[in-house]
Amino acid sequence: MSSPNEHAEVAVLGGGPAGYVAAICAAQRGARVVLVEKDRLGGTCLNVGCIPTKTLTTATELLLRAKRGSEFGLSIPQAAADLPAMMAYKQATVNRLVNGVAQLLKARRVTLVRGEARLIKPDTLSVEDDQGKRQEISAGRIILAPGSVAAAPQIEGIGLPGVMTSTGALEIETVPRRLTIIGGGVIGLEFACIYEALGSKVTVLEMTPSILPGAADEPIAKRLQILLRRRGMEIRTGAVVRRIEKAGDTLHVFVDGADGETAVECERVLVATGRWPNTERMGFAELGLRMNGRAIAVDERLATNLPNVWAVGDAIGGWMLAHKAMVDGRVAAENSTNGQRQADYRSVPNVIFTRPEVAGVGLTEAQARAAGTEVKVAQFPFSSNPRARILGESDGLVRLICEAGSGRILGVHLLGPHVTDLIAEGALAVQMGATADDLAWTTHAHPTLPEAMLEAALDFRDAAIHFRSQ
Amino acid sequence: MPKYLETTVDKFTFRVATDRLYTSQGLWVLGQTNNRVHVGLTDYLQQHSGDVAFASVKPAGFKLATGDQLAEIETIKALVEILSPVSGMVVEVNPALDLTPEVINQDCYDKGWLVVIETANWETDQTKLLEASSYFEVMQSQLQEELKKR
Numbered sequence: 076m077s078s079p080n081e082h083a084e085v086a087v088l089g090g091g092p093a094g095y096v097a098a099i100c101a102a103q104r105g106a107r108v109v110l111v112e113k114d115r116l117g118g119t120c121l122n123v124g125c126i127p128t129k130t131l132t133t134a135t136e137l138l139l140r141a142k143r144g145s146e147f148g149l150s151i152p153q154a155a156a157d158l159p160a161m162m163a164y165k166q167a168t169v170n171r172l173v174n175g176v177a178q179l180l181k182a183r184r185v186t187l188v189r190g191e192a193r194l195i196k197p198d199t200l201s202v203e204d205d206q207g208k209r210q211e212i213s214a215g216r217i218i219l220a221p222g223s224v225a226a227a228p229q230i231e232g233i234g235l236p237g238v239m240t241s242t243g244a245l246e247i248e249t250v251p252r253r254l255t256i257i258g259g260g261v262i263g264l265e266f267a268c269i270y271e272a273l274g275s276k277v278t279v280l281e282m283t284p285s286i287l288p289g290a291a292d293e294p295i296a297k298r299l300q301i302l303l304r305r306r307g308m309e310i311r312t313g314a315v316v317r318r319i320e321k322a323g324d325t326l327h328v329f330v331d332g333a334d335g336e337t338a339v340e341c342e343r344v345l346v347a348t349g350r351w352p353n354t355e356r357m358g359f360a361e362l363g364l365r366m367n368g369r370a371i372a373v374d375e376r377l378a379t380n381l382p383n384v385w386a387v388g389d390a391i392g393g394w395m396l397a398h399k400a401m402v403d404g405r406v407a408a409e410n411s412t413n414g415q416r417q418a419d420y421r422s423v424p425n426v427i428f429t430r431p432e433v434a435g436v437g438l439t440e441a442q443a444r445a446a447g448t449e450v451k452v453a454q455f456p457f458s459s460n461p462r463a464r465i466l467g468e469s470d471g472l473v474r475l476i477c478e479a480g481s482g483r484i485l486g487v488h489l490l491g492p493h494v495t496d497l498i499a500e501g502a503l504a505v506q507m508g509a510t511a512d513d514l515a516w517t518t519h520a521h522p523t524l525p526e527a528m529l530e531a532a533l534d535f536r537d538a539a540i541h542f543r544s545q
Numbered sequence: 546m547p548k549y550l551e552t553t554v555d556k557f558t559f560r561v562a563t564d565r566l567y568t569s570q571g572l573w574v575l576g577q578t579n580n581r582v583h584v585g586l587t588d589y590l591q592q593h594s595g596d597v598a599f600a601s602v603k604p605a606g607f608k609l610a611t612g613d614q615l616a617e618i619e620t621i622k623a624l625v626e627i628l629s630p631v632s633g634m635v636v637e638v639n640p641a642l643d644l645t646p647e648v649i650n651q652d653c654y655d656k657g658w659l660v661v662i663e664t665a666n667w668e669t670d671q672t673k674l675l676e677a678s679s680y681f682e683v684m685q686s687q688l689q690e691e692l693k694k695r
Contacts, residue, residue, distance in 0.1 A: 301599070301643045305643075458598060543622065543624075
C-alpha cells in the first residue's frame with residue numbers, strides 16, 4: 076500500500092549528526108528538505124554513542140572526585156554510585172538533546188518522515204514505516220547518511236548471555252565485579268574507565284601491539300597505557316581472543332598471546348571492536364552505487380557515482396566521528412544546493428574521553444616523519460602547569476609536532492585534563508598553518524590549562540619558562 | 546676499595562659506586578660478559594633531576610651510536626635527555642620503569658638500571674669513560690658550580 080508521494084528538492088536518508096546537519100544546512104540555503112529516519116533522531120552519537128557515554132564519563136569522574144574530597148579539604152563521607160539514577164540522568168540528557176534536534180528541524184521546516192528508506196532510483200527513496208505503510212519520496216538531490224553499526228567479530232561464544240556491545244554496556248543494572256573488554260580502541264578504553272570508576276576490575280584485550288591503534292600519537296598511547304596499568308587496570312596487547320565459554324556465572328575468555336593460550340575470567344564481556352558502515356539492505360548495490368569495501372565511495376565533494384547523490388558520515392568510512400560527520404553534512408548540503416565545496420579534514424580532531432583524556436589533530440610524529448618532513452617535537456608536561464596542579468590532575472603532556480625549520484605546527488597531540496576541550500586551539504593552529512611562535516606569542520590566561528600549549532610552543536625554541544630541558 | 550665514594554653537601558649525600566665506569570654527564574656503565582653493559586643514572590644526576598615520573602627508553606632492538614638519544618627521563622621539574630655512553634644495540638629495558646619509575650630515585654645503582662646495551666665497540670668506548678675516582682672529582686666540581694649559583 077502506498078500513500079501519496081512526497082517531493083523534495085533535497086532528501087536526506089538518516090537523521091544522525093551527518094544527516095540532520097545536512098538537512099538543516101540545505102534548508103538554511105533555501106531548499107525544501109525531507110529527512111527520513113527509521114529510529115530516533117540523533118543517530119548513534121546522540122542515542123547510543125557520544126552523548127550517553129559522556130554522561131556516564133562525567134558522572135563517574137564526579138564520583139571519583141567526590142571520593143578524593145579530603146585532598147581538597149572537603150568531607151564527603153558517602154560518595155557512591157546510584158546506578159538507576161545515573162542511567163536516568165543519562166537518558167534524560169539524551170532525550171533533551173534528541174528533542175532539541177527535532178525542534179531545530181521543525182524550525183527550519185524540514186519535513187521528517189519516519190520509516191526505513193531504500194534508494195530505488197537515483198532520485199527516489201521508498202520509505203516503509205513500522206506499520207508496513209509505504210511511500211515514495213522523489214527528490215532532485217539525495218544525501219545518504221545511513222551511519223554505522225557495531226562490528227561483529229567472528230568469535231565463538233559471542234552470543235552468550237553476559238557478552239554485550241557498547242549499547243548494552245550503557246544499560247547495565249549492576250556493576251560486574253570483573254569486566255573483560257575485547258578491543259583497546261577508543262570505545263573499549265572509554266568504557267574501561269567508566270567501569271573502573273564504578274568498581275569493576277577491568278581487563279582490556281587488544282589484538283594489535285598497542286592500545287588506540289591508529290587513533291593516537293604513539294608516545295601518547297604508550298603513556299596512557301602505562302598510566303592505566305599503574306592504576307591497576309590489566310591491559311594485554313597482542314592478545315587475540317579465540318573463544319568465550321560460560322561455566323556457571325563465570326565467563327572464560329580464551330586468549331592467544333605471547334605466553335600461549337590463557338583464559339581471563341569475568342562476569343561480563345564487552346565487545347568493542349569498532350564499527351562498520353551501515354550500507355546493506357538499502358538498495359545501494361542494486362542501483363550500482365560504487366562502494367569502497369563496506370563504505371560508500373565518494374569524491375572530494377562527497378559525490379557518489381550516481382548523479383545528484385552524495386554520501387556523508389560514518390557510511391563513507393574513514394574516521395567515524397560525529398564532528399567529522401557534521402562537516403560532511405555541511406559540505407554535502409552546500410554541494411546539493413549549487414555549492415562547490417571540498418571536504419577538508421586537515422583539522423578534524425580525535426577526542427578520547429579516557430581518564431586522563433586523549434586528543435589529537437593533524438599529523439602524528441610518525442606520520443610527519445614518514446612524509447619525509449624534518450620534524451621537531453616540542454612538549455610540555457601538565458605536571459608543570461599550575462591549573463593542572465590545582466585540579467589535582469597533572470598526569471599528561473602536550474606534544475606539538477612542528478616542521479623543524481619554520482616551526483609550522485603539523486600536529487597537536489595531548490594527554491591530560493580537559494584536553495578534549497584544549498584540542499580546539501590545536502585544530503585552529505593546524506587549519507590556519509600557525510607556527511610555534513604564533514602560539515607562543517598568543518597570550519594565554521593564567522592560571523589555565525591552555526598555558527601548557529603556550530609553554531610547549533616555547534619549547535620549540537628550547538625556551539619553556541616553567542620547565543627545563545637538560 | 547670501598548663500595549662507594551661519597552660526599553655530603555648541604556645535608557645531601559651523593560654516592561659513586563666504585564665497581565663501574567662513568568660519563569661526565571652522570572651516567573654509569575657496568576661492563577659484563579658478551580660485551581653487554583648495564584647503563585643507569587648516577588646518584589648525582591637522579592637527585593639533580595628530581596622525582597622521576599616517566600622514563601621513555603629506546604626499545605630492545607634499537608641501534609645507537611655513542612651520543613645518540615637513549616632515553617628521556619621526565620621528572621616533575623625537568624625533561625632529561627639521556628645520550629648513549631656507548632655504541633651498540635639495546636637488548637633489554639628495565640621492566641620496572643613503566644610501573645615504578647621511582648626506582649631510579651630509590652636505587653639508582655642497582656634496581657634502577659635503565660637499559661642493557663650490546664656494545665659494538667666496547668674496547669674503544671670504554672677508554673672514553675671515566676673511572677669512579679675521576680667521575681667523583683667531576684661530580685664534586687659540578688656540585689661546587691651549583692653551590693655558586695645559589
